[in-house]
Amino acid sequence: MARHDARNWHDCSKMIGLLCLVASILLQHGASGQRVKVEPEVSSYPGQTVNLRCAFTDATGIQLTMVTWIYEPKEGDRINIAVLHPSFQPNYPDSPLKGRVSFTASPPDLTTPSIQIRDVRMTDEGKYICEYATYPSGNEQGITYLVMLAKPQNSASIVTVEVGTKPVVVAKCESVDGRPAAQISWVTTANGNATTASKTGADNTVTVTSEYRMVPTAADNGKDISCVVTHRTQVKPESFPLKLAVQYAPQVTIVGYDNNWYLGRTNVILTCQATGNPVPLSVQWKTMSGEMPDTVLITGKELKVLKVDDSVNTTFVCEVKNRIGIGRDQVTVLVREPSVNPSNAGVVAGAVIGSLLALLLVAALIAVLVTRSRRQQQGYRANGGSDMKTRIFGGGKKASKNGTGGGTGSGGVGGGNNNGPIYVYNESSSHQGLGEKNNHHQPLTMGGRPEVVATTPTAQDILLSNELDDAERRKFDELEEEERYDHFTGGAPILQLRPPHDQDDIIGDYLDDDMESQRDGSVISRTAVYV
Template sequence: MSRHYAGDCHGSSRNTGLVILVTFLFIHGGLGQRVKVETEVLSYPGQTVNLRCSFNDPSGIQLTQVTWIYEPVEGERVNIAVYHPNFGAHFPETPQKGRVTFVTNPPSLPNPSIQISDVKMSDEGKYICEFATYPSGNELGTTSLIMLAKPKNTAGAVTAVAGTKPAVVARCQSANGRPEALISWVTTANGNASTVSKTGADNTVTVVSEYLLVPTAADNGKDISCVVTHRTLTKPESFPMKLAVEYPPKVTIIGYDNNWYIGRTNVELTCQANGNPQPLTVKWKILTGEMPDTVVLKENKLTVLKVDEAVNTTFICEVKNRLGTGKEQVTALVRGTRLPEKGATTGIIIGAIIGVIIILAAIGSGIAMYRRRKKSMSDGPPTFQPPPPKKTNSSTDRLINVHDPVVENRPLQEQYYNTQSAEPVTDLDTYQEEEGEAPKDRVHYYSAAPSGWDDPEHNEVPPPYLYTYADDPQAAPQDGVVNRGDSFVSAAMFV
């Protein structure tokens, strides 16, 4: 129990220390919060701004004086307004004099709020409301006045000449804003931005951003956008534009099919060129001599009215613009006869051949799959099961097989009767060896024979199975024939 009590005392001591620390922080924080002001106030130039201040819970404290102090962004503090209950309000010589007043007249010491009219960008800074109290001393609160100026934003592409050195291709500006604007670029061009800021006399900021790259003909016409973000804007402002890169003409000649033969008419070459600025002139000429008489020139087209040996030459097209000249050439080879042309029939035949190949491949795949499936089915266990053997206990099993002509021609004694159910055949050779008899080299009996006895060495029925009519001649059948209507019983069998 003593340990438990000691533990309670230790916990009580910790809790007491925590309560004292919290109480100290509360009292200290409460003292700091007795001067109530706004943390931040926003204003545009030319407006009137109110800076509120009040002293909460002045009971037990004597307020003697209040002073408003201005602390600029750059510079020293200055007093701009003072109020004493006995001496009244006073406004020292400052840039705000004549524009700053107390909200109430006469001023209230517990609520000494002020207002500044026709605010300027230079009025931005911190405004401190400081109370002189007794006996606690001075207590204060600070408000930041932030001046806003909506900037004027502009952007545009800058024409550049294709080359090997970086050049400015676009410029974006956010002028006379407060606070400083943020400029960004969106483009697929491979370049970089350079941004500078400059502060004006009225404390506004102008931001200029330039986009630079090594310009090429491929960059001409690419999209680029300048995006300006500012506190006075509800959303970023975007300026889309296209890059303008100047370059000499790039020339291409089309129309030559390598099939100019003697007598062919109206063949045509076209000189295509692109450049920035647009090409001004197009000129055709040949490598040697004068242009043949069968050639007609019109703007960027060259037409040969009739092909002959005179046009077996090299044609050159030259295009000029302000930046330079571009040219291209093609050599025409005149043939004695025309080359076979590839018509639509050739394409149809090729397509038909491909189609037939695809169909045959599909059929072959189908046959292979069918054979594979059939083979997999045949490799399995047979699905057919033979019927079970029939039981032969009926007296009808003993009837003579009348359909066997051999049986009908034999004597009655030698006819076969099935007098018992099918049973396994006994190996008689094994029986003889057990009796001590020497085995004989003979052919074994065939159990599958109709009579059960098919010994090549003995053609007669063994004596125990032979039934004679010596005792009763009258019972013997006439001519060895038994009437089918008569019943009979076979002789007994001894085993």
């Protein structure tokens, strides 16, 4: 039992010792890795001078024996390029960098053995190791990666293609002599795919070429496509906007026919619209019948019909040519009879003209009515105004003085009432006698003497006689004695016969049957007797 426990204890001690050894090695390696300080990466362009820094941060208890800079290319063996020993001068072994590499400090120091490389080349890119030989720790190192940069020359171009059924290259984009390799992408609405290839040059530069492939159609012509190049040396991606160039035969369309070509219509135009790549070179108009109507005038892409007639009732064809092929379109014209219904413009014009004529007619009618009304009023006033004076005689003092009032006899007729004769006096002419109102009639004579027709007053005469004011009445009365009968050829009084009826029935029976209206508005008696 005791022997078994001793064996287990021995095994445990061996395991603990092994673990302690591994931990010591790891700690020692970690401490040594942290003590050599370098830059993880340094970038440079060709022709520049680059500095590779290295330092041993804590040399307490450690003896620094020697420092060696080692160059390790991406492909190839490791090469010593610089060696520093405290007892000897710096040494630069044979290498691709000899003559261009040196320690930066003068004299060099083991604690900071940084180096510089002048006129760097693209082939200098790779891993640079700063390695210390120490005692008792052994070798310790730090690694710096030198990255060589080269700004590429970028370009893009369009490849002109024809319409087809197989994928072809329609655009190219290149990034030449860049370091590191550029990245190329495409931006477009066209339906295609890109293929990219890289090629390394003699000085480790890279040329990247990208091609965009698609099945070209006429609809793709002119579409936008852009090549975008991204590179480490550029602040932002470089873009090259392009337009696809797809060649195709002309596509033709005839416009201008509105299906309303009627007989007699003038100046109708058909236009031949065509698109194509390359641009169409010629436009030719034809008819299916082979003969062009005489009323047609052709100017380039326009066909103008001066006047529509039966000869235009045909099919017009337009042909357009370019280097790729021929395109055509046709339109069949159907000549119609003239439309009965006027156009909207005619309706509007007719309505406007009709309205104007109606307004003019109404205005003329109103003017006529107003003028007629004024003339009638002036005529009525003239019968009792300044030119003509109308009086109803047969009653009153003056009437009987002149033998027209009072009883019957050889010197007068009738009594003092309103049924006496009407006498008209015209002031404008003193040579015209009483009763001139009816001078257009042949005067009646009895015994060789002209007589004045005695008439019965109408309601109009009575109303007009009432319009005379007092001054006019007095003036008229003064003239009665002197002028009323001056122009009569005879001095015999006027005899007026009345029917043997009551005075109350005179107007109802006598006037209605005996009076005759004249053109000037007056009336005369049919049964009057003149002596």
